[in-house]
Amino acid sequence: MDQTDQTDQTDQTGHPDQTPSTAASGASQPFFGPQNPGATGGKGSGLASWIFSTDHKRIGLLYLGLIGLMFTVALVLGLILRLKLMTPGSTLLTPQQYNAMFTLHGVIMVFMVVIPSIPASFGNIFLPLQIGANDVSFPRLNNFSWWLYVLGMTLAITSIFTGAGAPDTGWTFYVPFSERTTTNVSLAVIAVFILGFSSILTGLNFITTVHRLRTPGMTWKKLPLFVWSLYATGWIQVLATPILGITALLIFAERVLHLGLFDPGLGGDPLLYQHLFWIYSHPAVYIMILPAMGVISEIIPVFARKPIFGYNMIAFSSLAIAFAGSLVWAHHMFTSGMSDTAVLVFSFLTFVVAIPSAIKVFNWLSTLYKGSISLDPPLLFSLGFIFMFSIGGLTGLVLGAAGTDIHVHDTYFVVAHFHYVIFGGTGLGMFAAMHYWFPKVFGRMYDHGRAAWAFWLILLGMNVLYFPMFIMGLQGMPRRYYDYLPQYAPLQMLSTWGSWLLAVGLGLMFWNLYRGCRFGPRATQNPWGGATLEWTLPTPLPHEAFHHDPEAPEPYDYKGINPDG
Amino acid sequence: MTTSTGMTDKHGAHEAQHGPLSYRLLLGIWLGLMALTATTITATRIDLGFLNVVAAMGIASAKAGLVIFFFMHLKYENRLIKGMALTAFVILAIAIGLTFVDVGYRY
Incomplete structure (x- = not known):
């Protein structure tokens, strides 16, 4: 995060859009980004002032930096895996290296990128501002949660290079293999345990903040939908993550003390592990997707210049997803030998959770209907989200139906479904958030044309990469296999080409954002014409946002609000 | 805006009301x-x-x-806190109950 030094003061001239309020006092200096004329930039620019900061905006950016770093690492691992799978036969990697690599790709992406992605970065920055608060309820706990993330990340990386080799169990750490493998699983599960605590603290902080720090007049029906989605997410984080923590510890205890909890040889039950693991890890996919849905609910009405359609139902469906999503975990276990009664019950519950997800999609589309739409980059990424999430969601029903699941269980179909929902959904939601709030956070604007190009490349790349996996899955290609039959060769090749397209698109997007951050034109206060409270604040954000409790606005009423410039 | 000190005061009031x-x-x-x-x-x-x-x-x-x-001290807390704690336990009970849908019907 050394690019955060606030030394960028030379290019102030020629930007008349500077808002007068930013120059008011030292306390109002931007916390980041281009500084005002005459700012010293001395206070609060050193490394220590960042890593020990209790300012929610700085912690959000710290998270964003590390999440970006981890995303790049896991992305490179994914590209290498695809390269290995381009042709059949033993190429590029040994089987052991291949197993370790898909495990790490999963562990890093799930626990270090996707779960913290939107809540820990943009949630931290914008949740307090959208409800008119100057910070979260427990700022020091917030900083502590970032340090736990750093510790967990360090341990996970250490587990790759120490002990008897990198973990090779897959990100799910299924017993009995995870108890018996000699690779460094013990350290990896401890890392997951610690990362879980980081997530719990963030969720706890958000729940408390929403309950106690809303500005007067900000009733529950006036909360921005992003806040609603983070509130629902917070509950899952607090209630479900401890189960992951204890499960990780139990794996550790099994390995070290041979307690016989999961090992049938010692009287344990391996299915108990799968229950415990998925009681957390299925709700965890809602921790991943709900905040992205919140972002989409913010962006769509702003760019359609229309109030959100069905506010109550979108807010309610977030809670419904959080609740019903906690009751579907055993649909990961239809072929595991679980009782048929359980298969029936969990298949039914899985279909129930599709309802609130569909409510959201229909409400977004209804918001766009007859809107005055401007296809700016944030909206492009949001539309990409709807497209990809719909494919991912509907194929989820194929997996949720017990009959078809027997056929496609543990095939590429699952891999494709998961990546459509999580990368096509949460990933594009995260990119949409980055393009939407970028000017507010960094004080500058990126190039819109390049952003659109990057979007189309990413969308095309994702589909070329993952859609062939649906077909291969239906044809019976199992996931996690090192080699495959020649009949799959053409689609495997196509999928790898898709990964290159995707990589080029992502590279272009990050380069464009970096260029915008360093050299882009100064952003105005409200470039998109948003009605939520963060757009009433100067750009870039000042250290202290509100000197008085602001009035609670109607978050989706755009009468009289126009985009600046 | 309610501050965290407000919460402490309230808590203190509870202590005074019921005594240790x-x-x-x-x-x-x-x-x-x-x-x-x-x-x-x-x-x-x-x-x-x-x-x-x-x-x-x-x-x-x-x-x-x-x-x-x-x-x-949950007994001496307000309804909101009681409700939140109760929610957590209801979810836990449902989770355990649904696990028994498997364990109870295996053969």
């Missing part, structure tokens, strides 16, 4: 917990079939309830 819990009460609850522990151990020695699990879970829940309500 008496040693007699705390000791009584501790003895109750010990008695329940003894019951748990005794219950494992009698073969009740599936009811063994129900007994163990029931007694454990009673013990947790005593700890949460008195040692952790």
Whole structure:
């Protein structure tokens, strides 16, 4: 995060859009980004002032930096895996290296990128501002949660290079293999345990903040939908993550003390592990997707210049997803030998959770209907989200139906479904958030044309990469296999080409954002014409946002609000 | 905007209203917990079939309830906090219950 030094003061001239309020006092200096004329930039620019900061905006950016770093690492691992799978036969990697690599790709992406992605970065920055608060309820706990993330990340990386080799169990750490493998699983599960605590603290902080720090007049029906989605997410984080923590510890205890909890040889039950693991890890996919849905609910009405359609139902469906999503975990276990009664019950519950997800999609589309739409980059990424999430969601029903699941269980179909929902959904939601709030956070604007190009490349790349996996899955290609039959060769090749397209698109997007951050034109206060409270604040954000409790606005009423410039 | 000091004051008010819990009460609850522990151990020695699990879970829940309500002062908190704690336990109960949909019907 050394690019955060606030030394960028030379290019102030020629930007008349500077808002007068930013120059008011030292306390109002931007916390980041281009500084005002005459700012010293001395206070609060050193490394220590960042890593020990209790300012929610700085912690959000710290998270964003590390999440970006981890995303790049896991992305490179994914590209290498695809390269290995381009042709059949033993190429590029040994089987052991291949197993370790898909495990790490999963562990890093799930626990270090996707779960913290939107809540820990943009949630931290914008949740307090959208409800008119100057910070979260427990700022020091917030900083502590970032340090736990750093510790967990360090341990996970250490587990790759120490002990008897990198973990090779897959990100799910299924017993009995995870108890018996000699690779460094013990350290990896401890890392997951610690990362879980980081997530719990963030969720706890958000729940408390929403309950106690809303500005007067900000009733529950006036909360921005992003806040609603983070509130629902917070509950899952607090209630479900401890189960992951204890499960990780139990794996550790099994390995070290041979307690016989999961090992049938010692009287344990391996299915108990799968229950415990998925009681957390299925709700965890809602921790991943709900905040992205919140972002989409913010962006769509702003760019359609229309109030959100069905506010109550979108807010309610977030809670419904959080609740019903906690009751579907055993649909990961239809072929595991679980009782048929359980298969029936969990298949039914899985279909129930599709309802609130569909409510959201229909409400977004209804918001766009007859809107005055401007296809700016944030909206492009949001539309990409709807497209990809719909494919991912509907194929989820194929997996949720017990009959078809027997056929496609543990095939590429699952891999494709998961990546459509999580990368096509949460990933594009995260990119949409980055393009939407970028000017507010960094004080500058990126190039819109390049952003659109990057979007189309990413969308095309994702589909070329993952859609062939649906077909291969239906044809019976199992996931996690090192080699495959020649009949799959053409689609495997196509999928790898898709990964290159995707990589080029992502590279272009990050380069464009970096260029915008360093050299882009100064952003105005409200470039998109948003009605939520963060757009009433100067750009870039000042250290202290509100000197008085602001009035609670109607978050989706755009009468009289126009985009600046 | 409500600040965190507001919360502390409220908490202080609770303390003043009810006073600290008496040693007699705390000791009584501790003895109750010990008695329940003894019951748990005794219950494992009698073969009740599936009811063994129900007994163990029931007694454990009673013990947790005593700890949460008195040692952790939930009894003296407002409705919101009680509701939140209750939600957590209802979800936990549902999770355990749904797991038994598997375990209870395996063959």
